[in-house]
Amino acid sequence: MITFVNVLEGNLKLLSSVLSYIGIYHLYETFLERQVKKKALPGNIGIILDNNGGDESKRSVSEHSSHAINVNYKTKSIIEWCQILGIKIVTLLALPPARNGSDYTNIEQELYNLLRDDGLFHRHKLRVKGLGDINRFPSSIRKTLSELEGATSKYNENFLNIAVENGGRLEIIEVVRALAEKVSRGELEPQNIDASLMEDHLFTAHLPQQNPDLIIRTSGEERLTDFFLWQSAYSELVFLDVYWPAFRKIDLMRAIRTYQNRVRRFGQ
Numbered sequence: 001m002i003t004f005v006n007v008l009e010g011n012l013k014l015l016s017s018v019l020s021y022i023g024i025y026h027l028y029e030t031f032l033e034r035q036v037k038k039k040a041l042p043g044n045i046g047i048i049l050d051n052n053g054g055d056e057s058k059r060s061v062s063e064h065s066s067h068a069i070n071v072n073y074k075t076k077s078i079i080e081w082c083q084i085l086g087i088k089i090v091t092l093l094a095l096p097p098a099r100n101g102s103d104y105t106n107i108e109q110e111l112y113n114l115l116r117d118d119g120l121f122h123r124h125k126l127r128v129k130g131l132g133d134i135n136r137f138p139s140s141i142r143k144t145l146s147e148l149e150g151a152t153s154k155y156n157e158n159f160l161n162i163a164v165e166n167g168g169r170l171e172i173i174e175v176v177r178a179l180a181e182k183v184s185r186g187e188l189e190p191q192n193i194d195a196s197l198m199e200d201h202l203f204t205a206h207l208p209q210q211n212p213d214l215i216i217r218t219s220g221e222e223r224l225t226d227f228f229l230w231q232s233a234y235s236e237l238v239f240l241d242v243y244w245p246a247f248r249k250i251d252l253m254r255a256i257r258t259y260q261n262r263v264r265r266f267g268q
Contacts, residue, residue: 025250032253036085039260042213044089046163046235047078048227049244050219074245075110076120079160081249083124085256089207091131093163093227094244107137107164111144115151127155131163131203133170159207168229175201204231211235214259216252218244234266 075092082090094107114120114128121128128148135142145162178201182188204210211231215224220241224232238255242248 029250029253032250032257033085036253036256036260041085041087041256042236042259043087044091044207044209044212044214045082045087046091046093046212046215046228046232047247048215048217048225049092049094049247050217050221051244074247075114076117077249078247078252079120079124079126081252083126083158085253088157089159089161089209089212091161091163091204091212091228108141108144111141111148111162115144115148121148121152121155121160125155125157126152126160127158128152128160128162129206131161132167134164137164156208161204161207163227168224168226168232171203172230198230202230204228214238214255216240216255218242218247218251234264236262236264 130145212235215235216238222239236259238258242251
C-alpha cells in the first residue's frame, strides 16, 4: 500500500530535481552569456522556427503541450534576449507554412499578443515589418500585422521582421519583374542592373543591413526552405536539435557561440 509518507517523499524528490535543474540551467545560461559577450556578436540574425521539421508525428504529447503553453510568449522572449545581447536586426520565419485553420490561429494569436504588449517595442525602439506574400493571409492577420507596423514605423534603431509566407524565389521574381518594368519604360538600362540595385527592391530594403550574419533553424532539419535565398549567400548556418517553441535562451547563445567560432569567408 502506498502511504502518505511514500507520496510525500516522491514529491520532495521531484521538487529537489526540479530545483537542481533550474539552478544548473541558470548557471549555464550565465556562463554562456559571458562567453558570447567576449566576442563580436552578429548584428543581423534570422531564425527559422520549425516545430516539427514538417512531420507532425515527430512531436510527442509533451511537445504538443509545450507548443500550446509557449506559443503565446516565446516571440517576446526572443526579442528580449536579442535586445539584451545587442542584436539589432531579427527576422523570424514560422514553419511549417500555414496549412490549416489552427496554424493561422497560432500565427494570429502570436501577432495579437505582440500588439497587446506594445510597450516592448517602444521600450526597445523596435520597428516591426511583415515580409513576404502577406496577401495570402486572412484579413484579420493582415490587420493585426498592419497595426504593429503602424505603431512602430517611427523607429529605426532595432528591427523585428516577421516573415509570413516568405519565399526567396518569389522575392527574386518580384525584383526581376520590377526591374523589367523599368527597362520597358526606358527608365533603366539592362547593363546598369547590379547587386546593389537588386537589393534596393528586396523585401528587406528597409534594413540598414540586409544580409543575416547568422541563420538558425530549429527541429534538426538542415535546409533553408526557400528562406532569404539572396540575403543568405554568405550567412553562417546553425541547425539545432530543438523544436520550436521549446527554444531557450541557451539555445540562442549556443548558436551564437558556434557562429563566433567560425571563420567567415564570404564566398572565398
